[in-house]
Amino acid sequence: MIEIEGLTKAYGDTLAVDGLSFTVRPGVVTGFLGPNGAGKSTTMRMVLGLDHPTSGRVRIGGQPYERLTDPLRHVGALLDAKAVHGGRSAFHHLLCLAQSNGVADSRVHEVLDLVGLGSVARKRSKGFSLGMSQRLGIAAAMLGDPSILMFDEPVNGLDPEGIHWIRNLMRDLAGQGRTVFVSSHLMSEMALTADHLVVIGQGRLLADTSMPDFITEHSRSYVRLRSPEQQRLRDVLAAGGFTAVPGSDGSVEVDGGDPVRLGQLMADHRLVLHELSRQQASLEEAFMRLTAGSVEYHAHPAGADEPAPAAVWGADWRSGKES
């Protein structure tokens, strides 16, 4: 179990993490979600005692991390897959970690086989692909058979097979009763793995809830209407007491509208409709709705014909909302 209480980290005047408090429980995968620069990595580094908090504290099974004498037996972490000495072989990298925590040498081969790096154990990690480095980092995390696992953006740079593998691994580890804490900036990824969600934005806690609750609470349902007579459609809706929001592609959206009533209304006014459909906002949309106010680096869509890069999630959605 990881307990975080009032955790704050200031770099000069900027607060990277601002009074965070939450608990990561065993037995489930807890997703740690937030836009880039929200303070996820900083929080994780403070959990591991790498960064000193400005205030607040972190407890690992009731103890501060610095107090653990064999931390790898309690916490396995993959923060940065490239945080290895490239000149050292995968085997020796894991061996020196095992020795520092009194873990048997035989365990090194076991975790190498577990992550599928057994055949390249003697190769220097400099030549590893990002996917192989991620696997090496996971091997290091699993070395001490810890009850708590932390992964920072573990699927970054992985191919679909690797993503699938990590997803199953995390679910399995949680299924064994371990605490699994995994950060991501991709809501869609979390939707497939996490049972519980901790969402932060600009260092502050935005949500700490179970996945189903998050979905019901935050996803927006609306009815989309499309008609060749745009102006009349809006007038009819306004007359009927509905608040219409223009959609991104000439359609009209009615938040929380009832399609039966809307259909009847349109029939009463003999209005031709090309579309009348109930829509559910995606989780990605729900997440962006929640964090919209706390995105540090906003994307400004370049040209109308040039879609914003996928990495800047939701640029299209946001621009649609603002127009």
Next chain:
Amino acid sequence: MTTPYQPPSAPVPPHTPPHTPPVPHGAPQAPQQQMPPQPGHPYPQMAAPAAPQQQPVPQQMPQPTPPPAGANPSQPYAAVGGYTSPIPVRGTHLGHALASEWTKIKSVRSTIWTLSVMVALVVGIGLLVSAGTSDDEYTNAPPTLPGFFGTLLGQLCLVTLGVLVVSSEYGTGMIRTTVTACPQRGRVLAAKAMVFFTLSFITTTAALALVAFAGSGMHSGPGVMEPTGDQMVGATIGAGLYMSLLGLLSMAVGSMLRHSAGAITAMLGVVLLPAILPAFLMMSESLQDLGETMQKYSSPNALASLFQLSDELGSGWSQLGVLAGVTGAALIGAYVLLEKRDV
């Protein structure tokens, strides 16, 4: 929303007991129950999520901690059991950190290369000088002297290695892994210092001893100065200590600056400036004393004293003491900064 984890289907065991009716492929549970648990697997829970590209591992291993993965995502807190590893938990001590640092230092090529170059320089230059000189030249100086010339260059190798031992961890990001594995940062620094110092002291002293004994062996004719015990110790252990301490000082500087190139440059300044600056300082009357002190404690002069190049120089142990003091202070500084800073 969530995709429950589907374990890879377990293979039907090749040797089904004869009394059991053949099991249809659609019912993999039946053979699972008959398979004995893998004996002696120390991490039963770990074997299950094996990498997918490997042979599917039978799923019958004991699972003391209950819920199957993704059993009921709508009740996320059904499993607040926690996980207990089957491996017993023992505390760690400095010995573990020493073993770890020893593995680290010997498993990168830069260590092997820099130490090899150092030995090649000390032994090579020492033997060349010994072989190229005649007995007449050792009437006033001990025949252990040739080792001195190699140390002037060899010390630079130890400076580089000392810096790299720490700063390469910062350069690669390995330091974060190291500190995560051992949050007692002082212990990491102590283990690094001890492993590096011991390794470099043994290597340099062995190389210097080889040169000293070879020199004495080559030049033992009449009239040649017999090396005293003092001279022998100075030319081997003394010079070895001096070079290793210089390496250790480099390690401390590397830990404080956290940057390879910066720390090596700083250390070249420490080694070279006291040897060069006095020439300029001596020109001024008022700075003459400073220049003389600087020269006395400069690295070439200290090594020359340890080899007892001439009688005026003294034995060199006072210079060694000063270097030890400076190194100790630098290590304390490195420790304080390591504890204070974020890695």
